[in-house]
Amino acid sequence: MSFPRAIPLIFSLLAVLSACRLAAQPTGAKSATASDAYAGSNACRTCHPNVALQFFRNPHNKTGVLANTPVDKAGCEGCHGPGKKHVDTKGGKDSIGAFSQMTPGQALDACLRCHSKDQNRANIRLSNHTQANVVCTSCHSIHQPESNRSLLSKRQADVCYGCHNDVRAQFSLPSKHRVNEGFMTCSDCHNPHGTNAATWKMGRRPHLVDTGLNNEQACMKCHVDKRGPFLYEHAAVRVDGCESCHSPHGSVNARLLKRPVILTVCLECHNGAGSFGRQADGVTTQSASHNMADPRYRNCTTCHVRIHGSNADRTFLR
Amino acid sequence: MRALLQSCRSVQTAGLLLFFCLSDLPAQPVVAPTPQQAGSPRGDNVGDYNITNSWEVGYRFHSVDGNIGKYRSDVNFGNGIRLLGGSLGVHSRDGKGKWFDELLLDVRGLGNDPYQFSSFRAQKNALYRYDLLWRSNEYFNPALTISGGNHFLSTNRQMQDHDLTLLPQSKLRFRMGYSNNSQGGAGLSTGQWFDSRGDEYTFLSNIRRSQREYRVGTDIEWRKVKFSVTRGWEAFKDDTVYGTPTSPAGANINDNNSLSLIRRNEPLRGRTPYWRAHLQAETANVFTVQGKFTHSEGQRNFVYDDFAVGTDRLGGARNRQILLSGTGSRPVITGYLTLIWRPTTKWTLTNQTAYHNTRMNGQGRYSELNNGDAGLSLVSFQDLGIRTLSNTSDAAWQPQKWVGFFGNYQYAERRIRSAEITEFELPARVRPDEQFNRQKAGTGGLRLQPMKPLRISFSAEVGRNDKPFYPTSDKDYHALNARLQYRVAKYNFNTDYRSFTNTNSTSLFVHSSTGRTWSANGGWAPKAGIQFDGGYSYIHLDTLTGLAYFASFDLVERDRSYYLSNLHTIHGGAQFQIRKRVDVYAGYVRTQDRADGRSTAGQSGRPDVLVNPSTLALFTGAQVFPVAYQSPVARVSVVLHRNLRWNAGWQYYDYSERLLRLQDYSAHTGYVSLSYSF
Numbered sequence: 002m003s004f005p006r007a008i009p010l011i012f013s014l015l016a017v018l019s020a021c022r023l024a025a026q027p028t029g030a031k032s033a034t035a036s037d038a039y040a041g042s043n044a045c046r047t048c049h050p051n052v053a054l055q056f057f058r059n060p061h062n063k064t065g066v067l068a069n070t071p072v073d074k075a076g077c078e079g080c081h082g083p084g085k086k087h088v089d090t091k092g093g094k095d096s097i098g099a100f101s102q103m104t105p106g107q108a109l110d111a112c113l114r115c116h117s118k119d120q121n122r123a124n125i126r127l128s129n130h131t132q133a134n135v136v137c138t139s140c141h142s143i144h145q146p147e148s149n150r151s152l153l154s155k156r157q158a159d160v161c162y163g164c165h166n167d168v169r170a171q172f173s174l175p176s177k178h179r180v181n182e183g184f185m186t187c188s189d190c191h192n193p194h195g196t197n198a199a200t201w202k203m204g205r206r207p208h209l210v211d212t213g214l215n216n217e218q219a220c221m222k223c224h225v226d227k228r229g230p231f232l233y234e235h236a237a238v239r240v241d242g243c244e245s246c247h248s249p250h251g252s253v254n255a256r257l258l259k260r261p262v263i264l265t266v267c268l269e270c271h272n273g274a275g276s277f278g279r280q281a282d283g284v285t286t287q288s289a290s291h292n293m294a295d296p297r298y299r300n301c302t303t304c305h306v307r308i309h310g311s312n313a314d315r316t317f318l319r
Numbered sequence: 320m321r322a323l324l325q326s327c328r329s330v331q332t333a334g335l336l337l338f339f340c341l342s343d344l345p346a347q348p349v350v351a352p353t354p355q356q357a358g359s360p361r362g363d364n365v366g367d368y369n370i371t372n373s374w375e376v377g378y379r380f381h382s383v384d385g386n387i388g389k390y391r392s393d394v395n396f397g398n399g400i401r402l403l404g405g406s407l408g409v410h411s412r413d414g415k416g417k418w419f420d421e422l423l424l425d426v427r428g429l430g431n432d433p434y435q436f437s438s439f440r441a442q443k444n445a446l447y448r449y450d451l452l453w454r455s456n457e458y459f460n461p462a463l464t465i466s467g468g469n470h471f472l473s474t475n476r477q478m479q480d481h482d483l484t485l486l487p488q489s490k491l492r493f494r495m496g497y498s499n500n501s502q503g504g505a506g507l508s509t510g511q512w513f514d515s516r517g518d519e520y521t522f523l524s525n526i527r528r529s530q531r532e533y534r535v536g537t538d539i540e541w542r543k544v545k546f547s548v549t550r551g552w553e554a555f556k557d558d559t560v561y562g563t564p565t566s567p568a569g570a571n572i573n574d575n576n577s578l579s580l581i582r583r584n585e586p587l588r589g590r591t592p593y594w595r596a597h598l599q600a601e602t603a604n605v606f607t608v609q610g611k612f613t614h615s616e617g618q619r620n621f622v623y624d625d626f627a628v629g630t631d632r633l634g635g636a637r638n639r640q641i642l643l644s645g646t647g648s649r650p651v652i653t654g655y656l657t658l659i660w661r662p663t664t665k666w667t668l669t670n671q672t673a674y675h676n677t678r679m680n681g682q683g684r685y686s687e688l689n690n691g692d693a694g695l696s697l698v699s700f701q702d703l704g705i706r707t708l709s710n711t712s713d714a715a716w717q718p719q720k721w722v723g724f725f726g727n728y729q730y731a732e733r734r735i736r737s738a739e740i741t742e743f744e745l746p747a748r749v750r751p752d753e754q755f756n757r758q759k760a761g762t763g764g765l766r767l768q769p770m771k772p773l774r775i776s777f778s779a780e781v782g783r784n785d786k787p788f789y790p791t792s793d794k795d796y797h798a799l800n801a802r803l804q805y806r807v808a809k810y811n812f813n814t815d816y817r818s819f820t821n822t823n824s825t826s827l828f829v830h831s832s833t834g835r836t837w838s839a840n841g842g843w844a845p846k847a848g849i850q851f852d853g854g855y856s857y858i859h860l861d862t863l864t865g866l867a868y869f870a871s872f873d874l875v876e877r878d879r880s881y882y883l884s885n886l887h888t889i890h891g892g893a894q895f896q897i898r899k900r901v902d903v904y905a906g907y908v909r910t911q912d913r914a915d916g917r918s919t920a921g922q923s924g925r926p927d928v929l930v931n932p933s934t935l936a937l938f939t940g941a942q943v944f945p946v947a948y949q950s951p952v953a954r955v956s957v958v959l960h961r962n963l964r965w966n967a968g969w970q971y972y973d974y975s976e977r978l979l980r981l982q983d984y985s986a987h988t989g990y991v992s993l994s995y996s997f
Contacts, residue, residue, distance in 0.1 A: 058410045063444040066414030118545055120597045123609055126659050127669040127713050132725045133776050134766055166838035170856035170888035173910050175393045175948050181348045183427050184434035184456055197655050200675030200707045203731045203758040216653040225500055225530040230617050230649035232681030234703050240788045253912050253946050255464050261944035265880045269864040270789050274828035277790050279737040281754045286867050294870040303466040303509045303519050312621040313643050
């Protein structure tokens with residue numbers, strides 16, 4: 002089956018046409034959030050001084066400060082909706098947009114009214130988190146954040162560990178990326194707001210993994226010397242990704258390898274079996290001079306040192 | 320006796336409660352910095368600004384018994400005075416500061432910790448936002464189990480990212496950015512000279528690599544349409560220098576091969592200019608269409624110069640120079656089209672089509688001057704092209720507030736073209752190979768929320784790939800996921816189960832893998848200032864893969880590699896605050912891979928599948944790596960003054976392998992510090 006090379010252009014054209022069509026439509030009927038139902042943020046200070054007094058530190062404070070912010074996106078009512086009824090009825094969670102009373106979908110919609118402009122949230126509707134009802138308020142705390150930078154309720158790793166306990170266990174292994182040490186965070190590799198399909202693999206796995214420079218694995222963001230391009234690519238890296246040999250969160254084995262010894266990492270693919278590999282006739286077995294009965298030959302990377310890709314030798318010897 | 324039993328039961332119950340108990344203590348990080356901050360959280364007002372800050376300066380110490388290299392690989396904390404942590408926040412109180420409205424600075428480990436981190440943000444509402452992230456990592460890894468420790472690395476990696484956004488709250492924004500990633504330090508590598516059957520030599524490398532990236536972009540909003548475009552330039556260079564002392568010894572004393580001199584240089588330069596464009600349009604929250612397009616043109620130019628003098632494995636005098644130069648290129652095009660339709664508040668339907676095309680080309684000229692023969696001149700060419708087209712459809716339906724269903728179907732098709740040739744002269748005869756594989760996968764699941772604090776979800780996924788690229792790739796797989804979460808103010812409890820089973824079979828070989836994960840954790844905060852948390856995680860993995868290899872020139876086929884890991888992890892922590900003056904934390908983490916339960920190097924495994932009589936002893940049993948790693952930690956922090964705290968902490972690491980104990984170590988690390996707020 003063959004696809005035209007112009008497919009990306011077709012995609013872009015379709016997107017442009019759809020966007021123009023949508024832009025030509027009216028922006029929507031006047032909703033129930035009529036401006037006369039708004040009470041203004043000053044009214045909120047009377048009953049919620051503990052929130053109001055500290056709110057100048059909150060990134061959302063700017064919505065109440067900037068003069069050109071639309072009333073339905075400004076100050077307290079920008080998130081909680083019109084508050085006049087709430088003031089008139091002297092409080093009550095039923096008369097205001099209280100996030101504690103919202104369904105996850107409603108909370109998501111409320112935040113996306115402003116926060117949909119960033120590319121990194123473009124796929125939030127189809128993310129695994131959203132499917133599992135893990136939405137903005139599951140991780141972010143607007144009024145009691147651990148940090149004012151991203152308003153997470155806790156340190157980022159603790160937010161993630163709260164549900165992903167098995168990942169916490171992997172980061173407790175001897176060989177691991179330095180997340181607990183504070184050198185890096187989960188979001189260096191993952192985009193919890195949703196990602197495009199990972200095209201370096203076939204399926205939707207792995208989940209929520211962010212991409213590097215141009216839809217390449219997130220590993221290449223830091224491990225730039227492995228990026229290439231090389232004269233001789235190790236196809237496993239490009240076709241099935243770094244997880245072919247490494248466990249990215251943590252491992253009991255050195256250098257995050259999937260096996261305790263090198264030779265089985267290599268031999269499990271290089272067994273000449275079936276229709277695998279570049280020539281579809283099996284991934285090359287080693288030659289007869291590789292005597293596996295001799296321990297000298299069991300550390301494959303002693304000789305095949307440029308295993309991620311080489312410019313000088315097709316078998317990665319130099 | 321009955322009283323004793325009852326007492327035991329109550330202790331067990333309390334223990335179980337404590338174990339599965341339920342809170343929000345942080346995951347056990349390294350012992351320092353102290354999480355409690357000095358100073359008032361309300362800060363101090365200076366003019367129109369409010370300032371909060373806390374700085375922790377202290378002395379970190381350690382002592383190691385056992386394999387120091389492995390300690391440095393896993394932990395790596397040393398001795399010395401450090402700025403263990405610090406934070407500064409300056410905010411304009413009316414949101415109308417003259418030069419800025421917000422300054423945020425966070426630092427960690429500055430001064431010589433192996434993991435250093437600093438982030439800075441400055442912004443003026445509606446005018447600009449600047450973000451800086453700087454990180455440094457001292458990486459030490461003897462890699463004893465890889466190449467016998469001859470691939471040792473001791474490097475420093477520093478990364479910095481600068482991002483400036485102009486008019487961040489407007490409908491027309493401008494972005495600029497710069498990133499730098501540099502790696503330097505010492506390393507060892509190995510190589511062979513004169514003959515691929517000759518001896519292996521270890522040589523030194525002075526690693527010098529750096530990457531720079533510049534990017535500019537703009538975001539435009541027009542009615543309901545958002546358009547974003549970014550242009551970037553990435554440049555990479557590697558000036559690592561290799562060398563070895565005169566007359567290095569080879570790894571095999573009986574080998575006649577010898578080396579009296581080597582000199583190797585292989586400078587590399589490359590650049591990757593790229594474009595990214597993103598378009599999104601939304602109407603009345605019902606229909607959204609978005610497209611994304613990226614293009615990059617990666618290129619690397621390289622030279623390889625290797626000169627060596629010595630004797631070959633037959634004892635003949637040899638000198639050889641290899642000169643190689645060439646280029647590698649990798650143009651990548653990616654396109655996405657995503658449609659999201661929300662006909663009612665109960666339904667969300669999405670469809671995403673993705674196209675990805677990468678083509679890796681490399682060509683080089685290889686020249687070899689050798690006193691042993693007339694020399695060689697080769698032309699090399701390689702091409703690897705991967706084109707992937709995938710389409711994913713998702714549907715989510717929530718008929719009631721307490722129940723929802725979701726499912727998706729994905730079809731992906733990939734074409735891989737490959738050509739690789741090494742010839743003495745052009746024109747090279749290139750015979751491209753081409754293959755297709757297709758994968759279909761479906762997922763279904765439901766989520767329940769029978770009461771507000773309780774969430775339950777189940778999902779299952781089945782996937783089929785008609786022609787995976789590798790014996791260990793996903794082929795016929797299924798996955799199950801289940802999760803239960805209960806969260807109220809004082810308690811939280813979370814448990815989940817996941818399994819992933821894959822079978823990849825051909826006529827002669829079978830690869831199968833089974834992974835199962837079960838975990839539970841929770842916390843309990845009975846009152847302000849007291850918190851407990853605990854958890855358990857079980858991660859099981861077993862894989863069975865066909866092998867073929869040579870042993871003493873005999874080809875051994877249809878052998879098996881059986882790998883088994885049973886990883887158990889427990890963690891627990893307790894935090895107390897005494898009279899709002901003293902904070903005490905104690906925690907414990909233990910990870911143990913029990914493998915197949917053995918405690919000696921003797922083999923065991925699955926004799927039912929290991930039937931090959933010529934199997935090496937290495938493969939007769941399960942490959943296991945039983946190991947235990949534990950780390951208790953304790954920390955105390957005392958308020959001395961409104962703006963001053965005294966802190967001290969201790970953390971112990973114990974690494975213990977069950978089969979070979981070459982890498983075992985135990986280490987005490989600790990710190991004493993003062994946290995101060997001005």
